[in-house]
Amino acid sequence: MKNAILTVLTIFIAALYACSGIQEGKTLFESKCAQCHKLEVSLKETRNLEEWTKITQRMSGYSDGGITVKEAEKIAEYLAKK
Numbered sequence: 001m002k003n004a005i006l007t008v009l010t011i012f013i014a015a016l017y018a019c020s021g022i023q024e025g026k027t028l029f030e031s032k033c034a035q036c037h038k039l040e041v042s043l044k045e046t047r048n049l050e051e052w053t054k055i056t057q058r059m060s061g062y063s064d065g066g067i068t069v070k071e072a073e074k075i076a077e078y079l080a081k082k
């Protein structure tokens with residue numbers, strides 16, 4: 001019984017954690033990715049995580065330090081799941 005509660009709790013916390021990561025990616029995306037072109041450029045595209053990672057890393061390069069590698073990863077995660 002104790003184990004079952006623990007399992008449910010672990011899953012719940014993991015889900016919360018995953019959601020907050022994606023939420024963070026969304027916030028970063030909205031604040032960092034509309035500086036040079038519209039957000040639509042990205043929102044209309046459906047790509048997987050690998051492709052988004054490549055694109056966001058490239059954008060990070062253009063941004064001249066405005067978007068860090070870590071931020072680019074979070075944005076890629078959000079965009080792959082949006």
Ligand code: HEC
Nearest residue numbers: 032033035036037041042045055056058059062063067075
């Ligand atoms: C410093 C300016 C700048 C910023 C900031 C920027 N971009 Fe871009 N973006 C560009 C330029 C320039 C191009 C066209 C050249 C290219 O595709 O490499 C482009 C093209 C794109 C494309 C189309 C390219 C393709 O291969 O489909 C997407 C999608 C994109 N950007 C997404 C993003 C995302 C997501 C972010 C935030 C992480 C972002 N951009 C931030 C300058 C920027």
